[in-house]
Amino acid sequence: MTPTASPHADGAVCVRGVIKTFGVGDARTVALKGIDFSAAEGEMHLVVGPSGCGKTTLLSVVAGTLDWDDGDVSVFGTRLDGMSKGAVTRFRRSNIGFIFQQFNLIPTLTLVENVSVPLLLNGAGRRTAEEKAAQLLKQVGLEGRENKRPTQLSGGQQQRVAIARALVHEPRLLICDEPTSALDSATGHQIMDILSGVARAPGRCVIIVTHDPRTYRYADRITEMEDGRVTRVLDGAALGEFVSMTH
Amino acid sequence: MYLLALKMLLGDRAKYIMLVGGLTFSSLLMTQQNGVFQGLLSWTTSHMRNMRASIWVVESRVEQVNETKALRDTDVNRVRSVDGVDFAVPLFQGVMKARAADGSDKQVQLIGLHGGTLYGRPAVMVDGDISQLRVPNTVVVDELAAQPTRLGAGLGRSLKVGDTFEINDREARVVGVCKTERHFFGYPYVFTSYDQALQYAPRQRKMLSMILAEPKPGIPAEEVARRIAAETGMKAYTVPEFERSTVAWIWRNTGIPASFMTTIILGFIVGVAVSGQTFYSFVLENLKNLGALKAMGAGNGLLAGMLLFQAITVGVIGYGLGLGLTALFGLAVAQSGQPPFKLVPLYLVQTFGAVLVICVLAALFGIRKVARLEPAIVFRG
Numbered sequence: 001m002t003p004t005a006s007p008h009a010d011g012a013v014c015v016r017g018v019i020k021t022f023g024v025g026d027a028r029t030v031a032l033k034g035i036d037f038s039a040a041e042g043e044m045h046l047v048v049g050p051s052g053c054g055k056t057t058l059l060s061v062v063a064g065t066l067d068w069d070d071g072d073v074s075v076f077g078t079r080l081d082g083m084s085k086g087a088v089t090r091f092r093r094s095n096i097g098f099i100f101q102q103f104n105l106i107p108t109l110t111l112v113e114n115v116s117v118p119l120l121l122n123g124a125g126r127r128t129a130e131e132k133a134a135q136l137l138k139q140v141g142l143e144g145r146e147n148k149r150p151t152q153l154s155g156g157q158q159q160r161v162a163i164a165r166a167l168v169h170e171p172r173l174l175i176c177d178e179p180t181s182a183l184d185s186a187t188g189h190q191i192m193d194i195l196s197g198v199a200r201a202p203g204r205c206v207i208i209v210t211h212d213p214r215t216y217r218y219a220d221r222i223t224e225m226e227d228g229r230v231t232r233v234l235d236g237a238a239l240g241e242f243v244s245m246t247h
Numbered sequence: 248m249y250l251l252a253l254k255m256l257l258g259d260r261a262k263y264i265m266l267v268g269g270l271t272f273s274s275l276l277m278t279q280q281n282g283v284f285q286g287l288l289s290w291t292t293s294h295m296r297n298m299r300a301s302i303w304v305v306e307s308r309v310e311q312v313n314e315t316k317a318l319r320d321t322d323v324n325r326v327r328s329v330d331g332v333d334f335a336v337p338l339f340q341g342v343m344k345a346r347a348a349d350g351s352d353k354q355v356q357l358i359g360l361h362g363g364t365l366y367g368r369p370a371v372m373v374d375g376d377i378s379q380l381r382v383p384n385t386v387v388v389d390e391l392a393a394q395p396t397r398l399g400a401g402l403g404r405s406l407k408v409g410d411t412f413e414i415n416d417r418e419a420r421v422v423g424v425c426k427t428e429r430h431f432f433g434y435p436y437v438f439t440s441y442d443q444a445l446q447y448a449p450r451q452r453k454m455l456s457m458i459l460a461e462p463k464p465g466i467p468a469e470e471v472a473r474r475i476a477a478e479t480g481m482k483a484y485t486v487p488e489f490e491r492s493t494v495a496w497i498w499r500n501t502g503i504p505a506s507f508m509t510t511i512i513l514g515f516i517v518g519v520a521v522s523g524q525t526f527y528s529f530v531l532e533n534l535k536n537l538g539a540l541k542a543m544g545a546g547n548g549l550l551a552g553m554l555l556f557q558a559i560t561v562g563v564i565g566y567g568l569g570l571g572l573t574a575l576f577g578l579a580v581a582q583s584g585q586p587p588f589k590l591v592p593l594y595l596v597q598t599f600g601a602v603l604v605i606c607v608l609a610a611l612f613g614i615r616k617v618a619r620l621e622p623a624i625v626f627r628g
Contacts, residue, residue: 056626065542065622086546093544100625104539106251108258113251120248121544177626209626 011040012173012205013062018071020057031057033228034071044199044206044218049225055209056177058225062207063096063175064088076172093121097166099195101178103158105150111137111161112146118169129168136164140194156187163194174198176208180215192218213246248545252553253560255533262529266522266561266609267568270602273518274569277511277598278590279576284507285594286587291497292490293428294340297436298358298367300459301468304335304475304483311493313431315340317453318481325479326458331471335460336361339444342434346413349401355392356434357414359444367459369438375408375423380440386414387423392435414447429584518605522565523612526558530613534620541622551614555607562606566599 015037022029031054039045047055060066061073064080073080076095080088097118105114115133120126134146140160150158159179166174176195180188196218199206208215216222222239224232234242257263294312295303304326306316326335339359344352360367360380368377369389377387392398393406402410411420419437427436439447445454460483462471468485475483484492498504530537537550577588 056623060623060626063542063623065626089541089544089546092542096544098539098542098625100539102535104535104625106255106533106536106539108255109251113254117248117251117540118543120251121540121549126250 011038012043012076013037013039013207014072014074015058015062016072018058018061018068018073020054020061020066020068031228032061032068035225035228035230037062037223037230039205039207039221041203041205042200043220044196044208046216046219046222047207047209047225048211048216048222049231051211053225054228055225059175059177059207059209062173063098064092093118094169095172097169097171097174099159099162099166099174099176099179101181103150103155103162103182105158105161105165107150110147110149111142111153114150114161115165115168118165118171122169133164133168136168137161140164154187155183156190159183159187159191160194163191163198167198172203172205174204174206176206176210178210178212179208180210180212185214188212188214216243216246219243248549248553249556252557255536256529256557256561259529259532262525262532263561265525266529267565269521269525270518270562270565270605271568271572273514273521273605274566274598274602275572276514276517276569277601278570278573278595280507280510280514281594281598282573282577282588282590283586284504284511285589285591287431287503287507288494288497289589290429290431290587292493293430295486295489297369297427297430298338298459299370300338300367300486301462302460302472302475302483302485303489304458304460304479304481307480307482309482311496312489313493315456317451318455318458319453320455322455322479322481323458326460326475326481326483329471329475329478331463331466331474333461333463334364334366335458336364336366337441337455338367338457338459339441339448339454340456341444341448342432343414343437343447345398345419345437347398347400347402348410348412351400353392353397353400354434355398355414355437356430356432357444357447358436358438359441359448360438361459362440362442365440366461369425369427369436371426373424373426375421377423377425377438379422380438380443382422383443384418384420385422385439385443386419387425387438388421389425389427389436391427391429392437393421393424394435397435415449417447419447429587515601515605518602519608522558522561522605523609526554526609527612527616530554530616534616535625537617538620538622538624541617541620542625547618550617551610554610554613554617558606558610558613559603562602566602569602570595570598 015035017034018032019034020032022031049055061068112130112133115136116129119129119132137146140163142160180191192215195206198204221235223230292312306318309316323335323337326332341357343355343357345355346352362381365377379385380387388406395405398412399406406421408421411418462468472483472485580586580588
């Protein structure tokens with residue numbers, strides 16, 4: 001199925017009434033209980049809440065990596081509901097970049113090879129991909145380490161490689177799962193500074209799922225979740241108050 | 248992506264070595280055992296290559312070349328009278344005891360050739376002159392028979408032209424040494440004239456073992472063999488027919504093929520087990536990375552292709568190493584000729600096919616796992 005324009009898209013990401021359950025019978029758990037969520041272009045949007053509240057499930061649904069039971073999901077005007085798995089995969093490949101909590105860099109590949117993966121998946125030639133990957137590594141301050149392996153780097157450096165990999169194919173949506181939780185405070189701030197810069201680029205949107213209160217001050221908007229529902233959406237003065245309270 | 252897939256595998260040295268090692272061992276087992284089996288099978292028909300006759304006429308119940316059921320002397324003339332037969336000669340073959348210079352008895356394959364034509368004589372003479380077989384009490388021995396451990400025993404050297412030994416208390420003077428392919432029973436060849444062979448062999452009512460015949464020019468051997476069989480009631484084989492019949496007899500009546508096939512199948516199973524388990528464990532250890540690739544947009548087809556590429560690459564390397572080791576084994580045994588060894592190109596291709604099947608099966612375990620993998624796994628800590 002080809003992507004179709006969403007009639008009700010009002011931002012970069014629009015989630016309406018999404019329900020997601022896991023398991024059957026007694027083991028059935030409702031992870032998302034008819035959730036509404038939206039994120040705008042040029043925005044750094046944080047999703048916060050206690051463990052098990054459904055943050056990661058929401059992120060997976062938005063990323064198209066997890067099927068949901070009911071509701072509509074659109075990303076940059078393209079509705080994901082009703083698309084075939086193959087079409088979702090193709091959409092994800094060119095429009096979404098990922099940053100994972102555990103970096104998920106392939107340890108047997110060099111940094112430049114790791115970063116070039118999204119370009120190769122999008123059909124770029126090896127040389128072109130590696131040239132572009134080297135540029136991205138330079139942008140995240142890892143120039144001269146292109147041929148090192150991930151295990152030769154610190155956690156912060158690995159996360160910077162992951163950022164380069166997430167951005168190398170110029171996706172419009174960046175999805176980050178706890179990007180600072182494995183990092184010390186100073187490195188966490190460095191990473192958030194980079195992601196903040198990315199979010200300000202035109203036509204981009206960054207969604208971050210996090211537990212880390214240190215990151216709240218970088219947000220343009222924060223969605224707070226509890227028990228599979230959105231409890232608050234904070235921006236403007238309310239966001240400032242929330243950030244100062246959590247510090 | 249396929250190059251990166253290969254680097255992912257090569258980067259995991261332990262798994263890579265285990266996979267290549269398993270496939271090398273499996274390939275070695277399959278090709279080496281097949282080589283020995285083919286060598287053994289080739290021994291069963293070496294008699295025909297040593298004698299080089301076009302048509303072999305035998306008693307009607309004979310199914311393989313190493314078996315003899317005596318014919319009457321008059322049967323030679325019956326064959327000669329068949330239309331299309333250029334000539335037909337008698338052949339004696341039998342296992343005899345020969346006494347070496349040191350008094351020890353050695354068993355030999357005694358072949359009595361028609362004295363007039365010497366039809367069926369060995370192709371390559373190393374020393375001497377085979378036409379001297381027309382002189383009484385003379386023999387031509389093959390290199391195996393001439394060895395110091397065989398008929399050269401007691402001489403301290405190999406048997407040479409001019410040396411003598413005894414067959415059934417009769418003198419046998421060596422007038423030549425020839426090259427032969429080794430016989431299935433392992434006995435060395437001693438050639439003599441048909442009449443002389445009858446002198447050496449214990450007297451029996453019927454002494455004619457086989458009849459060798461040649462078709463007239465322009466008439467196919469198959470056609471002449473068919474006519475001989477039809478007109479005489481004996482069995483007449485061309486060389487390919489007799490080879491097929493002999494090999495079929497070995498398959499039906501001995502445990503040799505089953506024994507070798509068991510080892511070859513075990514080699515295949517070991518290959519599947521070792522490489523399948525190792526490859527599956529490689530996939531499990533890389534599940535997070537594969538999940539990340541899937542999240543980034545790698546489809547099931549691409550990931551399956553990557554896993555297949557990895558498996559087939561190690562398969563080709565393992566097969567190459569296994570074949571190399573088999574060739575080294577072949578070179579090592581070539582000098583002694585034991586155990587028999589013969590690499591048949593068709594079977595090498597089939598073994599390569601078997602190795603590819605092993606690799607595909609090994610990859611399938613991983614592909615199944617990856618196909619079911621939710622890309623969302625990468626968000627779960």
